[in-house]
Structure formats: structure tokens, C-alpha cells
Amino acid sequence: MIGQFIxxxxxxxxxxxxxxxxxxxxxxxxxxxxxxxxxxxxxSAGAGALRAxxxxxxxxxxxxxxxxxxxxxxYLFHLGLFALLFFAQPHIDFIAEKITxxxxxxxxxxxxxxxxxxxxxxxxxxxxxxxxxxxxxxxSDLDDHIGAVLVFLVMLTGCLALAxxxxxxxxxxxxxxxxxxxxFPFSKLMHAxxxxxxxxxxxxxxxxxxxxx
Amino acid sequence: xxxxxxxxxxxxxxxxAGWLLLLLILYSLPLDTIAKEPISKDLPAAAVLNPAAExxxxxxxxxxxxxxxxxxxxVDSGVLINAYGDQWRKFRMQQLxxxxxxxxxxxxxxxxVFYLMRGKVPIEGSESDKKLPRYSTxxxxxxxFMASIFLFLAITGLILLFGRPVLIPMLGKEAFSILASACxxxxxxxxxxxxxxxxxxxxxxxxxxIYQKGDLNWLLKGGGIVGKKHVSSNFFNMGEKTMFWMLVxxxxxxVISGLVLVFPLFGQGREWMELAHVGHxxxxxxMIGVIIGHIYIGTIGMQGAIEGMKTGYCDxxxxxxHHDLWAGRxxxxxxxxxxxxxxxxxHNHPLPSSLGVRTQEAGK
Numbered sequence: 001m002i003g004q005f006i007x008x009x010x011x012x013x014x015x016x017x018x019x020x021x022x023x024x025x026x027x028x029x030x031x032x033x034x035x036x037x038x039x040x041x042x043x044s045a046g047a048g049a050l051r052a053x054x055x056x057x058x059x060x061x062x063x064x065x066x067x068x069x070x071x072x073x074x075y076l077f078h079l080g081l082f083a084l085l086f087f088a089q090p091h092i093d094f095i096a097e098k099i100t101x102x103x104x105x106x107x108x109x110x111x112x113x114x115x116x117x118x119x120x121x122x123x124x125x126x127x128x129x130x131x132x133x134x135x136x137x138x139x140s141d142l143d144d145h146i147g148a149v150l151v152f153l154v155m156l157t158g159c160l161a162l163a164x165x166x167x168x169x170x171x172x173x174x175x176x177x178x179x180x181x182x183x184f185p186f187s188k189l190m191h192a193x194x195x196x197x198x199x200x201x202x203x204x205x206x207x208x209x210x211x212x213x
Numbered sequence: 214x215x216x217x218x219x220x221x222x223x224x225x226x227x228x229x230a231g232w233l234l235l236l237l238i239l240y241s242l243p244l245d246t247i248a249k250e251p252i253s254k255d256l257p258a259a260a261v262l263n264p265a266a267e268x269x270x271x272x273x274x275x276x277x278x279x280x281x282x283x284x285x286x287x288v289d290s291g292v293l294i295n296a297y298g299d300q301w302r303k304f305r306m307q308q309l310x311x312x313x314x315x316x317x318x319x320x321x322x323x324x325x326v327f328y329l330m331r332g333k334v335p336i337e338g339s340e341s342d343k344k345l346p347r348y349s350t351x352x353x354x355x356x357x358f359m360a361s362i363f364l365f366l367a368i369t370g371l372i373l374l375f376g377r378p379v380l381i382p383m384l385g386k387e388a389f390s391i392l393a394s395a396c397x398x399x400x401x402x403x404x405x406x407x408x409x410x411x412x413x414x415x416x417x418x419x420x421x422x423i424y425q426k427g428d429l430n431w432l433l434k435g436g437g438i439v440g441k442k443h444v445s446s447n448f449f450n451m452g453e454k455t456m457f458w459m460l461v462x463x464x465x466x467x468v469i470s471g472l473v474l475v476f477p478l479f480g481q482g483r484e485w486m487e488l489a490h491v492g493h494x495x496x497x498x499x500m501i502g503v504i505i506g507h508i509y510i511g512t513i514g515m516q517g518a519i520e521g522m523k524t525g526y527c528d529x530x531x532x533x534x535h536h537d538l539w540a541g542r543x544x545x546x547x548x549x550x551x552x553x554x555x556x557x558x559x560h561n562h563p564l565p566s567s568l569g570v571r572t573q574e575a576g577k
Contacts, residue, residue, distance in 0.1 A: 069351060113402070121406055124361060128354045134559050159402045160395035168391055 006171050006178070011098070014178035021185020022193060029197055041208045048207015049200035056199050070129045077122025081155070083107060083115035090164065116159065123152055147189045150180045289482040301487035309491070313498045314375055320502045324509045334515040337443075341529040343549045345540060347521035352417055356522055359410040365403055367501050369396035374494060401475045408468045415461055421448045422457040427538065448539040456503055466496040526555045 059071055085091060089106035096103040107115070127148045130136045153176045161169035184190070191198075206213040272293050281291045289295070348356070372380065373396050381389045428451040430444065431437075436452050437444045444450075449457070470493035473481050481489070511519040517531035529549055532540035543549070550558070 069354065113405075116402055117405055117409070120403060121358075121409055124358055125354060128357050128361075129350070132353050132357070133350045138560065156399070160399045162398040162402065163394050166391045166394055169395055 003167065003171050006175050010178050011174070014181040015099075018181040018184055022190070025185055025190055026193060026197075029194065034201070037205075037208060039209070042210030043207050045204040045208040048211075048213075049204035051207065052199045052203020052213070053196055067129075070126060070133075073122040073125035073129070075122070076118040077126055080115045080117070080119030080122060081151075083111070084119055084155075084158075087115075088112055116155075119155060120159075123148065123155065127152070143187050146183065147187050150176070150183055151189075154180050288477070288480055292483075295483045297484050297487060301491070304491065305494075309494055310374060310378065313494070314379075316498065317502060317505075320505050324506065324514075328509075328513065333513060336516050336528060336531045337534060338530040340517070340531075342552050343529040344526040344552060344555045345529055345532050345543050345549055346525060347527040347532070348525050350525065353522055353525060355410065355413040355417055359407075359414050362403060362406050362410050363500075363504065366400060366407060367497070367504070369400040369403075370497055371501070372396045373400065404471050404475060407464070407471075411461070411464050411468065418457060422454045424451070424454060428454065443534045443537070445538055446536050448536060450536065456507060459503055460500065463496045463500050466492055467500065470496070524555070524559050526550070526559070 063071060087107040089112075092103055092106050106112075127145075130140050130144060130148070154173070157169070157173040157176045161173045164170065180189075202213070281293065283291050373393060376389055376393055376396075380392070384392065425447060427445055427447065431446050431451040434442075434444045436450060470489040473479065473489040474486055474493060477486075511522070515535075517528045518535075520531070521527040529540065529544070532543070
């Protein structure tokens with residue numbers, strides 16, 4: 001009964017909330033527009049935007065010397081999670097069956113293990129940094145902690161259900177993923193989609209002013 | 214010829230009486246004695262050869278481990294029955310689980326008794342109005358990273374080891390099988406992170422954990438547990454240093470044996486895996502026992518002990534009482550900060566200009 005609910009209506013509901021919420025948030029940002037800049041442009045806004053989108057993947061030198069571990073943990077987590085989400089065989093099967101109908105090659109088992117280790121190590125270290133570093137602790141609010149806990153729960157329940165032998169474990173994993181999908185559009189987790197827009201906006205503004213930022 | 218009637222079995226009237234007599238005679242015979250009478254030693258026992266015995270002796274490979282030949286390519290594919298498997302199973306069921314369980318319970322009970330006798334060890338001079346920076350954010354991060362990984366592995370490992378005798382009676386077999394599967398998968402996947410945590414902790418703390426002058430004195434005086442006099446100590450005392458080296462060496466045994474168990478990629482057979490399991494379980498139980506003591510001191514056992522790992526700063530009086538050699542040097546260097554300054558640093562309030570770069574986050 002509960003299993004059917006998690007597999008059926010709750011999945012449909014959570015996916016709908018996720019899709020509509022993400023589209024709504026992105027549309028709201030795009031429709032907000034930008035203030036007209038009447039100054040004479042001193043550089044290319046487009047080039048600045050493009051540069052900012054990619055250059056931000058490399059941190060400032062001060063960051064690499066002062067906070068090396070959070071930097072490495074950040075990359076470990078994001079790359080690991082991305083690989084797990086889109087290239088783990090069970091996820092590809094699930095997406096093909098429930099959403100797209102399309103399938104693609106999965107990563108080998110050893111890569112799956114490495115990605116999982118990266119993702120877990122990165123997330124735990126990042127969350128510890130968030131609560132232990134006085135600056136990040138002050139900057140963090142409840143949303144940050146809920147987001148981190150939900151993502152961790154999804155990863156942990158997925159890890160516990162790896163044997164794919166027990167239906168309750170699969171349902172717990174799916175339920176935690178559904179809760180994350182519902183929470184996602186209303187949280188800072190939206191940065192997964194908005195980071196390109198925020199970087200390009202800053203880059204374009206600075207590029208137009210001729211500032212290499 | 215006249216026969217006695219009672220022997221005339223075919224006679225209708227005497228038949229039952231005849232049977233009765235026969236039964237009485239049989240009953241009176243010392244049949245049990247006959248049954249127990251040993252076979253005469255003079256007579257050689259008939260040698261009955263079991264034609265399958267030799268075959269099964271070879272199959273079980275009890276006399277000498279031999280490997281058969283097979284078309285199947287793989288580790289141990291030529292072994293039909295692993296004779297050591299039974300020894301391992303008996304050790305696990307009859308020694309490891311009961312002895313390990315009682316040992317852990319014994320540690321918990323001993324700490325409870327100790328707590329009832331000694332109570333929480335207070336800071337004798339009461340809390341000071343000054344603090345010393347003790348651990349950087351990075352050090353606290355890797356400590357809690359190690360702690361979270363260790364606790365997860367310890368809980369899942371204990372469920373796997375003691376689940377059958379302890380949890381099945383409470384949860385039932387079906388629920389336990391789900392729990393055990395979850396614990397096994399979680400334990401195996403998170404396990405390699407312990408190696409990562411161990412490397413981080415080792416590289417960061419090894420320099421301060423090298424034994425030095427005064428450590429032996431700390432040990433000889435029982436670390437101040439017996440009696441009420443505090444014993445001189447450096448940044449880490451002899452007990453903490455010993456725990457560190459146990460974590461390194463026993464942790465290495467746990468990691469290596471765990472990798473042998475989880476990744477059958479190194480050509481290891483069942484015997485190596487049984488050996489690895491024994492080493493893994495004994496090492497893990499040992500470290501769990503030690504860490505229970507560590508957690509006891511950090512939480513209810515001693516006032517101010519966990520503060521350094523929580524905030525990065527420890528009370529000056531606590532430092533003087535438990536790590537006086539280090540505290541003296543730190544004070545001489547002018548590292549002591551007022552509680553207000555520490556509150557501002559840890560909560561990121563605006564810094565007093567006098568502090569300058571004397572913040573822990575600036576690399577102290």
C-alpha cells in the first residue's frame with residue numbers, strides 16, 4: 001500500500017513539483033530583466049559572460065591557499081554525485097523506465113565505487129566545514145542544512161539499497177529522493193541550474209565595463 | 214503320548230498360557246547383559262571398509278590441503294570443501310561473538326562503575342576567563358570526519374557481528390535480513406573512506422604524537438586516574454598518543470583486512486579471507502573498546518575535554534591541569550585570549566583591532 005503510493009502518486013507529484021518549480025524559478029530570474037546601462041561599453045558583455053562561466057571553475061589563488069580542503073571536497077562531491085546520478089546502472093534503468101524511455105551506457109562498477117567514495121567524502125567534509133568554520137557557520141541558514149541532510153539521506157539510502165534485493169530499502173531510497181525533488185526548487189539547491197545565470201550576469205556586467213573579473 | 218497342556222500351542226485353551234510362559238522366560242533372560250557384553254577381544258573385528266571414505270577424505274582435504282584440477286578458472290576453483298572454513302565458523306560463533314560481546318559490555322560496565330566512583334572530573338581551578346587555541350578548523354574537520362566514518366562503520370559492523378544472537382530475537386528474521394543487507398552494503402561502501410580519514414588524521418597529527426620526555430612519567434603515574442594529582446603532559450598525553458598509534462596500526466590492520474574482504478581482486482582465496490575476517494573483527498572490537506573510552510572522557514568523563522574539538526579553543530585552567538607543559542609554552546607565546554575575544558572569533562563578531570591576524574583561522 002505505502003509502496004504503491006511511493007512508486008506511483010508520490011513519484012508523479014514530486015516530479016511535477018520539481019519540474020514546475022525549476023521552470024518557474026528560472027523564468028522568474030529571466031523575467032526580472034536588468035537595469036539599462038547607459039555608459040559606453042568598454043568591452044564585450046558576451047565575452048565577459050562566457051569567461052566568467054568557465055573561469056569560476058578555477059578558484060582564486062587566495063582560496064586555494066586558505067581553504068584547500070573545502071575546495072577539493074567541493075569538486076569530489078559534485079563530480080561524484082553527477083556521475084552517480086546519471087551513470088549508475090540502477091539510475092539509468094530507472095530514468096529509462098520512468099521518465100525518458102532512453103538508455104545510455106553505465107559506468108563500470110569500479111568507477112561507481114570511486115564516484116560513491118568521492119561523493120560521500122566530499123559531502124561529509126563540506127558539511128563539517130559549514131558547521132565548524134566560524135564564517136561559513138554564520139553564513140549558513142536552515143535551508144543549507146536541510147539541503148545537505150536531504151542529499152546525504154538520498155545518497156545513504158541508495159548506498160544501503162545497493163544489493164537491490166529488498167523492496168523496503170528501494171522504497172526508502174525512492175521516498176528520500178522524492179522528498180529532495182519536492183524541496184529542491186524552493187531551496188539553494190537551485191544553484192545546480194542557476195549558477196550559469198549568476199556567473200554570466202556578473203561576467204557580462206563586468207565585461208561591459210572592461211573589468212577582467 | 215500325552216503332552217502338558219500348556220505346551221500345546223495349537224490347543225485353543227492352552228495357547229495363551231503357552232505364550233505367557235514363553236514371555237516370562239524371555240523376560241527372565243539377562244538380555245541387557247548379553248547386549249552389553251563386549252565382543253570378545255580374542256576375535257578380530259571385521260574390517261568393514263567404506264568405499265567412499267577415501268574419496269571424502271580427499272574431498273574434505275583434512276589430511277593435507279590439495280587442489281584438484283578443474284576446467285573452471287578462478288581462485289579456489291579446484292577446492293571442493295575448504296577444511297579451514299569449519300574452524301573459522303566455530304571460532305566466529307563460539308569465541309569471537311561471545312567473548313567480543315562480553316568484552317564490550319565489560320568496558321561499558323567498567324566505565325559506568327568508574328563514573329559512579331569518580332564522577333565527572335572537574336576543572337579544579339574552575340573555568341578560567343581565558344582560553345588557548347587548541348585545534349584549527351581543518352584539524353577539527355578531519356577529526357569529526359574520522360569520527361563520523363568510524364561510528365557508522367562500528368554500528369553497522371556490530372550489527373553484522375552480533376545481529377544473529379541479539380537482534381533476530383527482537384526484530385525477527387525477515388526484518389533483520391533487511392537490516393543486515395543494508396548494513397553490509399553501507400559498511401562495504403563507506404569502509405574505504407576510513408583509509409582516507411586515517412591518512413588525513415595521520416599526516417596532520419603525527420608530529421605531536423611522537424613520544425617524548427615526560428610521557429613515561431605520565432604512564433607510571435597512571436595518567437592521574439589513580440589519586441587526584443594531575444600529571445604533567447605535553448600537547449597530547451601518553452594515553453592520547455598511545456590511542457593515536459593504536460588507531461594508526463590497528464586501523465591499518467582493519468583497513469587492509471577490510472580491503473581483502475571487500476575487493477577480491479588480489480587473488481586471495483577463502484583462507485586469506487577467513488584470516489582477514491578474524492583480523493578485521495578483533496582489530497575493530499579493540500578499537501571500538503578504545504574509542505568508547507575516548508568518547509567517555511570527551512563527554513561525561515571530564516569537564517572541558519571536548520571543548521577544543523567543538524570550538525577550537527580550550528579553557529586555560531583545563532589546559533594547565535591536563536597539558537601543563539604545552540599550556541605553559543602557549544601562554545609564554547602570548548596565545549591566551551579572553552573569553553570575549555574567543556566569542557568574537559568563533560561567532561565572527563567584528564574583531565578588536567588589537568587582535569590583528571591572531572585568529573585561529575589565519576593559520577595558527
